[in-house]
Amino acid sequence: MEILEAYDLTGSYRAAAELAGCDHHTVARYVKMRAAGQNPQDRRHRERAIDAFLPKIEELVVRSNGKIRADVVHKRLVAMGFTGGERTTRRTVAEAKAQYRAGQRRVYRPWITEPGLWLQWDWGWGPVIKGRQTILWCAWLAWSRFRVVIPVWDKTMPTIAACLDATLRRIGGVPAYALTDNEKTVTTDHIAGIAVRNPEIVEIARHYGMTIRTCVPADPESKGGSEATVRIAKADLVPTEVNLVADYRTFGELEAACRAFGEEVNARVHRVTKRRPVELLAEERQRLHPLPKQPFTVAFGTTRRVCWDSTISVEAVRYSVPHELIDTRVWARFHGDELLVTAVAADGTAREVARHARGQAGTPVIDAAHYPPRENKEGDRKPKATSAEEAAFLMIGPGAATWLTEAAAAGTRRVKAKMAEAVALAKLYSTAQVDRALGTAALTGRFADADLLSILDYQVKHDSDQPTRASETHSLQPGTSAWARFGTTPAPAGTDLDEDTF
Template sequence: MKSAEEIMEILDAYDLTGSFRDAGELAGCSHHTVKHYVDRRAAGGELDQTAARLQLIDEYLPKVEEWVERSFGKVRADVAHEKLVALGYKGSERTTRRAVAKVKASYRSGRVRVHRPWVTEPGMWLQYDYGDGPVVDGVKTVLFVAWLAWSRFRVVLPLRDKTMPSVFAALDVTFRRLGGVPTYVLTDNEKTVTVEHIAGIPVRNQQLVTFAEHYSVVVHTCVPADPASKGGTEASVKISKADLVPKDTNLREEYASFAELEAACEAFCEKVNTRAHRTTKRPPIEMLAEERARLHPVPARAHTVAFGTTRMVPANTPMVMFESGQYSVPHTLLGATVWVRTHGVGEDEWVVIVHVGDDGPIEVARHRRATPGTPKIDDGHFPPQPSGPLDRQPRAKNAAESEFLDLGEGARLWLVEAAAAGTPRMRVKMTEALALAKLFDPVEVDWALGHAAVHGRFAEADLSSILDHHARQPGTGEHRASEDSSLTQGTAAWARLGQRSTADGDGEVTR
């Protein structure tokens, strides 16, 4: 086969001489060769095309086209070959594969989806999607990936799940990181967004509607099972998973805690948002500074759904139930409504309780995960408890009891000990004590009551007997140590130890 330069020389020689033989002598080839290339030039290259030959599969092509149409271009060549053999086809499987591929290409030629370049506007569109996150402490996580269309700014947050409180909390964090709220939000048809489709029209979740009204944003969903309608986040999810999920390709180790995963997501966002994007040739964080002027302000308070599931605090017990566990809240919230959600996984999992009051949302409690039958209690959430059955203190209920208890601590002690001993006619004895307090010094009566309580003397005349004995004692009736006297026992009795005892005239025995 001649090269391109040789062919050009042959044609040039023919144009110069006008003779096949002369041109062949000048070009150093046969005059038949000269004629071939001259005729090919005159025919516009059509002579190079080989003639189509009949093949064994030609008579079966209508059937192959039928199978491709019925399967919407998804029928496999090996399956088609088996069906053709059953119909009497004698050709090879290789010929079948070529025929099926040719029919499929013809089928798709008129059905190719043509993508028009999307020219975005600043502050208009935010897309978000989810990706399978890494396993932390045996629990699978979710990666929430948001993508601001114009600036290409990305926000990646780890979530425990895709429940409504988790998703709305992630959106609130995203808006605050962006510094504003876009006009539209585009996402998939999750149950948190779309309840159902009627005649192809998505029916929005009612809680999503209130969320969108709170942030002044319009939520749209893509066509079901059509990832191409939100390709920005699809690519962002793919890149995020490739970098954050431990694989052999990124050599990333397993995460020891949920907090470590959160730190990795923040580091990833900082990396991708500070380097130049391949489309805009500018770092997304610089473009975000320009786009913020087109974003709407973020409400000062987050939507309550972002705080979790609502729970009503009972009127007499500051405990709330959440996922089969009990958790304490401050007793000042009795009868109030709180929001409960979880944050983190494994050892880093917390149950967060938020109350929205006049001053806005405030986190009022944070507990570790409770198990059924083992509530999580913070002693600071409860007021000082009244005295229990082991430490009950007397409290006056009427004037007589108040007057008796006013005598002092001795009277209180007498009341407690006498009641414990089951003393009969206690009220009569309390009245007698008050009468004695008018005849004697009330301090002496209180001392006598305390003395009687210590020694268990609760009979009728015990109190007056103690007062009488106390009054007959010299001084105050108390023995005190001094320079002339001691409180130690004397040794005079030991002097007679060992002496014989003798009986006197009266029959008494002396030692």
């Protein structure tokens, strides 16, 4: 433009060339191009040595779907007689790839979502806990951008049903469609490009009143919302050197972290909608279908019948459940490192009735709270009168019951006679004094014939209910001081050698 401006000012090729600092032939060429209606920016293509090999380069780029490397192309061109440098080949291959991508570029149409229509879910690898790999269920409600992340150990059908049920209950309704990947739990086969659904997932979807859809095989771009949810969840929850997240010691810590992550991302303003997902979810709930009152039973795992000992068997391990459920059917499934047992009442209300840590075969996992208090257990039996004589003895007080229990355990003879003696003594002394004496006798283990009377007489005189015990400073063992002078002083004739002699 400076050249043409200089020519318009001077009207001379040479004068314009001096002003523009170029050759006058260049000024003449640009003036003629403008006069012919051509773009002065266009330049004539000069013949290059690689132009003869352009068809081959385009062929190689198309055959490789634009993935062939320039150094590979250069080796082939050299074998065909190309004498140029590798830099020229790289530049030409880059141009060919750009033209190929322009012709093959995928054109996206903006997805304008409607409230209450689409839910997407996908899986992502979670952190390793105690040497075991976890998996993250990542669900995404398309219109409100509401996210739900649930950690699990596997991707089996019961786990999918449980996660789907938990997701729908967090959302507060059921959308019309659920979009996911083509895993065997969802799609069993493809025939003529048509996905064949797994009948179990169809039953689950029919129970909740929604339709399962799958993306194009090997095409994650067709479910980009859930892919982004997986990427964001892994970036925040999986420990890496970038986020400096600490390792999880238990599965419960990971569950708490996932719930906190959901609360955080759903409460902050979304960059596209400029609103918080929780606010949009409140509006979208008005367009969601109502949840069925009774969840799909497979969401709770596999069925088990409660045996007469109030236990169920799961993977050769017996787990206890409340004794009220004996001879009924419950549902059991593993969630993390815990076994969850769920029961459904007659009105359809489901509730969790037991939760146990994963056990080992041969070792039952029992919770004492699942059983009623044991009566008449050995060591905890309480005396109960079966005759008038026994009732009269037990009416003396708790000391009498303790005496009977201890005397029976010690194998005391003539127990009934001694009980009658205690009843007679209760008429001579006060009932409280006899009961205290019986308790003392049971405590000290004195069950002989005259022991009760002796203890009673002592306690009445000394007014004490504590038994007398020998101190550590006194001993009944005879001393050995008499033998200290043995052999040193001869005893007189006719003297008895006893302790007084020495």
